[in-house]
Amino acid sequence: MYHKIKISLLVGIIALAACKKNDTKGEEPVVNEDPSTFTEIGQIDIGDVGAAEISAFDPSTNRLFVVNNSEVNKIDVIDMKDPVSMTVIGSISVQPYGGVVNSVSVSNGKLAAAIESLDKQAAGKLVVFQTSDYHELAAVSVGALPDMVTFSPDGKYILTANEGEPNADYTNDPTGSISIISVEENYTVSTLDFADLANQEEDLKSKGFRIFGPSNDFAKDIEPEYITVSADSKTAWVTLQENNAIAKINISSKTITDIYPLGFKDYNLAGNEIDVSDKDDGMEPKKWNIKGIYMPDAIAVLETNGTPFLFTANEGDAREYDAFEELDRIKNVSLDPTSFPDAATLQKDEMLGRLNITTTLGDNDHDGDFETLYSLGARSFSVWNGNDGSQVYDSKNELDKKVTEAGFYDDGRSDDKSVEPEGITIGKIGNTNVAFVGMERADAVAVYDINNPIQPKFLQLLQSGDAPEGIMMVKAEDSPTKKTLLIVSSEEDGVIKVYTPKTI
Structure with a gap:
């Protein structure tokens, strides 16, 4: 009898230990995958230019919702139960709500779509659909051109x-504005603009912030581009691309608390060498007396030891309108003879002559010639401290190098923004935090180990469709294959590609 009690107690202890092990903070078991081994497993083509710009995955239905403005404005629905053999199973028309659909996002069986007005300068729409049957849950007005x-x-x-x-x-x-919609409060909208921060304009501009449009109005000149949100859902950071800054938002109080100007990149420093001409018969990176304006598009946050690290894809974007165009080539402008004593040589096509610069900066003494030259974008991705906006890392010219080594570099873009990093997303694969950087003009995605966010390590380069725009990762526990998926959607050819890593 004694031995039976002893055995029963032992079995109970083992069972309790197993229960505790499986119930540790509700964590999913770690899938052991090698994040340096992503390979393509499937693709689908849903249209031409304007198709497959942004995608969002719903794990509850195994459906991928994809922006498609190639012919009619709609959201295509793709069955992803088998990523090797994807099929379009339906679409959601956005024509009743306005014009182009710019972006989609999914959470808890809800699909949110950002739709601009037919009149782009009028208020846009945020429409929420049920992912299971596509019926409308809410449609509310937001600011102009929700991007x-x-x-x-x-x-x-x-x-x-x-x-x-x-x-x-x-x-x-x-x-320009940011709208915060409260799902639990019947989709109540609070739209924030930057008017209350206008008194900081001169100080911000001294640190690299740009206010330069013909309207000469602080709040109107600011153009929010992309948003990332902290894990506790209390803070958001927004790229202000044309303005070369990141804004910080307190979601609970619905206030814009800070603007962080991003400053400029020095292409005359070791490691920052770039190729500046599309007429020099190849990729020849050199130091140049030029500044880069970071001007990030996509942004993602990784929180480590209490610090939010912001990862940005530093694309650059010019204002080009009938009434105002900021770009010109260096060969077409006057260079200050003191700053550039060899101007005649520098302005040749095979030298600096072909490089596009902004004409809104650099004429420091307003005498008609340029003492400093500023090109758009930084041909890199950067990491910034989300608490104060300070830069803690920049990839320098590594993206150019890796793309060149792979044979993907397009020298025809050297005079503009090179590989043009545009999309970025972050995820965890096993025990490794990983960043994926999409490059619009290289048709490629770079994969980085970011366990140390101030010293990312390059892992591999993946070839994508034409002009990758949407970069998203599906966690293994949410994936139909129970393996991590990387989904890349490309806006120039409508191709969506799916990649997965090898299991260790």
Whole structure:
């Protein structure tokens, strides 16, 4: 009898230990995958230019919702039960709500879509659909030209970055804004603009912030581009691409608390060498007396030891309108003879002559010639401290190098923004935090180990469709294959590609 009791107690202890092990903070078991071994397993083509710009995956239905503006404005629905053999099973028309659909996001069986007005300068729409049957749950007005939408991680808020671009003749320049939609409060909308921070303009500009449109209005000139949200759903960071800054948002109080100017990149420093000409018969990176304006598009956050690290894809984007165009080539402008004593040589096509620069910066003494030259974008991705906006890492010219080594570099883009990093997303694969950087002009995605966010390590380069725009990762526990999936959607050819890593 004694031995039976002893055995029963031992079995009970083992069972309790197993229960505790499986119930550790509700964590999913770690899938052992090698993040340096992504390979393509499937692809689907849903259209031409304007198709497959942004995608969002719903694990509850194994459906991928994809922006498609190639012919009619709609959201295509793709069955992803088998990523090797994907099929389009339906679509959601957005024509009843306005014009182009710019972005989609999914949370808890809800699909949020950012839709611009037929009149781009008018208020846009945020529409929420049920992912199971596509019926409308809500449709609310947001700011002008909602360009990106995301759910907060807890699903309680939806945020849109409302770019507020002007019309062609710059007679109507809407206020740039961020809309916060409360899901639990019947989709109540709070739209924030930057008017209350206008008194900081001169100080911000001294640190690299740009206010330069013909409207000469602080709030109207700011153009929010992309949003990322902290894991606790309390803070958001928004790229202000044309303005070369990141804004910080307190979601609970619905206030814009800070603007962080990003400054400029020095292409005359070791490691920052770039190729500046599309007429030099190849990729020849050199040091140049030029500055780069970071001007990030996509942004993602990784929180480590209490610090939010912001990862940005430093694309650059020029204002080009009928009434205002900021770009010109260096060969077409006057260079200050003191700053550039060898101007005649530098302005040759095979030297600096072909490089596009902004004419809104660099004529420091306003005498008609340029003492400093500023090109758009930084040909890199960067990491910034989300608490103060300080830069803690920049990839320098590594993206150019890796793309060149792979044979993907397009020298025809050297005079503009090179590989043009545009998309970025972050995820965890096993015990490794990973960043994926999409490069629009290289048709490729770079994969980085970011366990140490101030010293990312390059892992591999993946070839994508033409002009990758949407970069998203599906966690193994949410994936139909129970393996991590990387989904890359490309706006120039409508191709969506799916990649997965090898299991260790």
